[in-house]
Amino acid sequence: MHAEWRPMTVAAWIRRNAHWRRDKLALVSGDRRYTYGEFNERVNRQANGLLAEGLVRGDRVAVIANNTSEAVEALGAAAKAGLVHVPINFRLSPREVEQILTHSGARIVLAEQEFAGLLDGIGPCPDLKRIIRHDPRDQGGSEHEAWLAGQPDAEPPVDVTGEDDLLIVYTSGTTGSAKGAFFKQKHCVAHAPVPALVYDIREDSRLLMVYPHNSIASMNMYYIPAWMQGATVVLADARGFSAERWLGQVERERITHCHLVPTMLIRVLDSGAVGQFDVSSLQTVGYGSAPMPKHRVEELSATFGNILVQGYGMTETSSIAAALDKAEHRRALAGDGRRLASCGRPVFGCELRVVGEDGHDVKPGELGEIIFRGPYIAPAYFKDPERTAQTIVDGWLHSGDLAELDEDGFIYIVDRKNDIIISGGFNVASKEVEEVLCWHDAVREAAVVSRPDPEWGERVHAFVALREGAAADAAELIAFCRDRLSRIKCPDRIEFVEELPRNALGKLVKGDLRARARARAQTESQAQARQPVRGDA
Template sequence: MNLGRYVRRTSSHQPEAEAVVCGPTRLTYGELDEDSDRLATALLDLGLRRGDCVATLAANRAELVVTEVALYKAGLVRAPVNARLGEHEVAHLLRESSARILLTDASHLDAARQAVPGSEVKTVIGYDGPSDLGPGYTETLAATAPEAVDVDCAQDDIAVLHFTSGSTGKLKAAIQTHGNRAAVLRKMVMGPETRIGPGDRQILAGPVTHASGMPLMGIFFAGGCAIVLPRWDAEEFLATVQRERATHAFLVPTMVNTVLALPHAHEYDLSSLRRLIYGAAPMSPARIREAWRFFGPVLSQGYGCGETTSGVLFLSTEDHRRAIEDGDEELLLSCGRPRAEAEVAVVDEDGVPVPDGEVGEIAVRGPDVVPGYHNEPELTGQVFRDGWFLTGDLARRRADGYVFIVDRKKDMIISGGFNIYAVEVEAALHQHPQVYEAAVVGVPDAQWGEAVKAVVVPRAGARLGEAELIAFCAERLARMKKPRSVDFVTALPHNANGKIDRRAIREPYWAAASRRVN
């Protein structure tokens, strides 16, 4: 198998049709096919072979899409590095992935200079041109003949190392295989909530290296156009829908919130939009209703994670209509029902499904569930059992199959669509000499879904301020991980084992919230 074949096939059918739009860059299918062949050839000419790893470190741009297609064609493993991570985290990911080539943009060259030493990276290709680290992307393509590249891959060959934070604060990589990615492609064209067809135009608003980029191959399989936003801007999103006559979009709730807050949002023509999928963070029923009034009857919701490659539970547009117009209001608290090929169960500690209405852990199995974590056999054994992936999300199931998340076993905070782990932030807080003890929890936030809250016990006699601690953490963490607020207390609650009781800390902040997580 080779997912790049679908780009070549679509190119043969409609070479002049638009495949990618990103800022001023527009690529036809013919250009996407040729450029990805050139890049695939160039990478193989550098000595890479099937299964070798290539990393990317860049903000959204058309070249990232070309790179993804090229790596599929060449049978190479892609290790996308979140462009918002710090230099130490980038260095860690390069070492963990064993990447031999890094493609990066000009704004991340300094990070690359710091991260490449100690890794296996031999060549750095600059999307914005040559540098002291290596050749330029455009120059590399121009010097390479556009020969068709089609390396045959097995279903269980690694396609992507999808890095995400672990429960210890350590970045880990979910192994997404070519079979996993093919399952996502099938889901894109089969599912009523995700289906896209020839000529449809989907806006990808978040980083295409991560969740927002999951639909890419489904779009290309169907002959649609991927409209990639270089960065998030609510007004530019609305302008893009109007200008490009976009038919589909995927947003995280934070993006929805910023759109709804625009005073002139109603001035834009959004009549072309047929489906707006949201997910990856909490969104209150009140805000969902507001979005329904603004965007119209086009909303649907997806629930999934890197380990499931994409969404496995969906709250359909019809579900939204039933909730908002027919009075089944509880549905707006649900993350939906299983769709496509994934099986979803709510299980107890032994993996046995619990009765409807009782709380258990969400478990998922199917062709889109990854086989495990890269170089993490112990962690893989903990969360992948008998073919099931244990998500760590606690939920109950309604008799008609709708799943309602009630809490998380893991101490993960989802803020603006990004996963943040409490222990990582706590580790930074504990580096401050005047902090005696600290706990970090997610608290309700109208814009971000959840915000990082630090609850801190200062050392005796310390004079410690909120702004000082937040600035201290900002020097040690990626920006989205720093606390948004700090509460100072005289003591933290502990459980019978002497461990900090985060649930007891978190509960007062969520007591008035109608919805815990999405």
């Protein structure tokens, strides 16, 4: 009788690399460099240590750290021990950290010493058993290293399967508390071929990880595909992106692959420093998480060559759900430039539809909501049946993104549902106005939100960050828009800011900007109410 076939696991990929590629470089973390053999031994020690703490299959282990080896090893250890990895953004407040620890029921927290203070201000978390601190600057004296040294490096005694729970990734969402997208090993394994195919990740690839370790992109676009292929991951500091620092790391580590948010790539372009570094090793530069103005894509292609790939997805889709690959970038640059505004077509394993309010597919050119289905879509939000039911309907994940399809199946994101501005009954896509503002030579980036208006319901309110050394005033930018957009779409207020607010993944936090716009509208309304009526004494 044949044994039942079971899907590959993340644990098996790590173990396999230790046998097949024992002396190959697996991970670079600051000054530390680990081969696959060494990496596997550290992962085993951590997995065995967690089990020795009394954790059992399905228990949650949280990690608060910058991009460090320990954070990467924690994912591998969870995969091998049948535990659930809960990565936490170190930029959160103690209150937010407490909410995640309590909601997830984390038993252990692995905390980088620099951010351990976040845990000092939290209240009692009923399930939390222990905090283990590590310090990349003091390897010999850290609690974590002493703890690891006392554990065996043998394979942990857990026979994990694709059905074992692996990840809870908390997303900020647009409103309310964070929600935890929940994944099993089989979901991450099913997604791993996607970045390998789309970004052409191979055994000799060297991936520079700039995103913070707690993002789904870090785990499902970097670590796990690299382990599947036996590639090398190089960690970058997730704080304060610097164009020069990034270029220097690309040159020094001969990086072949990297994925950045548009803001980062624009900073690289505007730095004027590209020519000072040898970046000839680059084979693929991905971008996503936010819109990229078409003229900037053209500038990047002229600077780096045909190495760009745009990825579109969300935490709940395990990362990439659609892509505009290198070939399509090349065709768009040589012909129909409009396609550069597309985020591409659905990737391997993902079903994607654009539907109207009635749930039926819209025709090409019509506006609808993107919905997804596939083997790597998150099946639920952890301990949150209400939001799960709101988001996953009849097996289809509803994205909240509004888009159009063309005749060839390319997707054009128009806006988030929450970002549509309804002014005088007319729908205004904030993305369209933002792109026009970015055409102005003085504008580095722009964000457009709604502002309450007693006559029109909502008006268009823009926040603009200027390029260094550039000058422009609000009247000039409003006039610039009126030459290129219908009047109803043009902003009637522009506020200048040094930087737009973004989360750890570089996504714009429009909720903060909406609050500022509402506050300004309220202040103006109160000021008008205090004005004396003509004829008053």
